[in-house]
Amino acid sequence: MDILTALPLPLQVTVVLFLGLSFGSFANVCIHRLPRNESVMSPRSRCTTCNTPIAVRDNIPLFSYLLLKGKCRQCAAAIPVRYPVVEAVTALLVLSGFIKFGVSWKFAIFCVVGPALVIITAIDIKHKRIPDIIILPGIVFGLAAGSYLVGLKDSSTGLLVGGGTFLLTSEVYYRIRGRVGMGGGDIKFIAAVGALLGWQQVLLVIFLSALAGSLVGLVGLATKKINVMSQIPFGPFLAGGTLVAYFSGERIVYLYVMTVTGGY
Numbered sequence: 578m579d580i581l582t583a584l585p586l587p588l589q590v591t592v593v594l595f596l597g598l599s600f601g602s603f604a605n606v607c608i609h610r611l612p613r614n615e616s617v618m619s620p621r622s623r624c625t626t627c628n629t630p631i632a633v634r635d636n637i638p639l640f641s642y643l644l645l646k647g648k649c650r651q652c653a654a655a656i657p658v659r660y661p662v663v664e665a666v667t668a669l670l671v672l673s674g675f676i677k678f679g680v681s682w683k684f685a686i687f688c689v690v691g692p693a694l695v696i697i698t699a700i701d702i703k704h705k706r707i708p709d710i711i712i713l714p715g716i717v718f719g720l721a722a723g724s725y726l727v728g729l730k731d732s733s734t735g736l737l738v739g740g741g742t743f744l745l746t747s748e749v750y751y752r753i754r755g756r757v758g759m760g761g762g763d764i765k766f767i768a769a770v771g772a773l774l775g776w777q778q779v780l781l782v783i784f785l786s787a788l789a790g791s792l793v794g795l796v797g798l799a800t801k802k803i804n805v806m807s808q809i810p811f812g813p814f815l816a817g818g819t820l821v822a823y824f825s826g827e828r829i830v831y832l833y834v835m836t837v838t839g840g841y
């Protein structure tokens with residue numbers, strides 16, 4: 578890590594961007610394989626159309642997509658635009674984390690959290706679920722990282738407050754509406770977020786994601802893009818709220834407390 582800070586700033590940014598791009602590339606592998614219960618370690622990536630293994634020179638994040646103009650070298654099938662988007666978004670997230678936190682544990686933890694949020698968002702949008710294979714290790718990681726960030730007590734309280742709030746909401750919704758509104762994946766996801774950020778900030782995440790989800794839902798209804806029975810995946814909103822809290826949660830909670838108590 579010290580080697581990184583010894584470099585001139587433009588070089589630091591370049592190194593971090595390449596780090597982020599390679600995390601994004603791995604995120605793409607996870608997004609494709611985890612819902613299919615396939616190993617993310619082997620075999621090598623293949624074209625999903627012609628099944629040809631992708632050569633190393635064609636597997637450079639972002640750049641290969643641009644050089645190949647979005648087409649497989651062998652069969653010319655279109656490479657889904659999701660691949661470069663996931664790589665670019667992950668790289669920008671990792672760079673933002675570096676700019677905000679510098680070389681620190683908070684940045685190191687974010688190098689796991691940021692790509693994980695991208696993976697969960699993409700899988701939830703595509704498959705309308707969050708697989709246990711990513712979210713159960715996420716809870717364990719949340720407790721370990723949260724113990725460092727907010728202390729073990731706040732971390733475990735956050736897990737219970739986050740998971741408990743969603744469990745209760747889902748139970749009440751089911752009793753009233755007679756159908757499942759919130760999936761088990763969302764409940765485990767918010768429990769992991771609570772473990773990572775502690776109970777105060779998990780409440781902030783719930784508030785922000787519910788607000789954003791409602792706004793998008795209302796706009797969708799108004800523009801007739803969805804109807805009242807539509808299932809909007811909630812994972813992306815939770816991921817967005819988690820990002821805001823990870824970057825600025827302490828400040829937002831502080832400002833809120835100051836406002837409510839009048840500074841006392």
Ligand SMILES: [Zn+2]
Pocket residue numbers: 624625626627628629649650651652653654
């Ligand atoms: Zn192909």
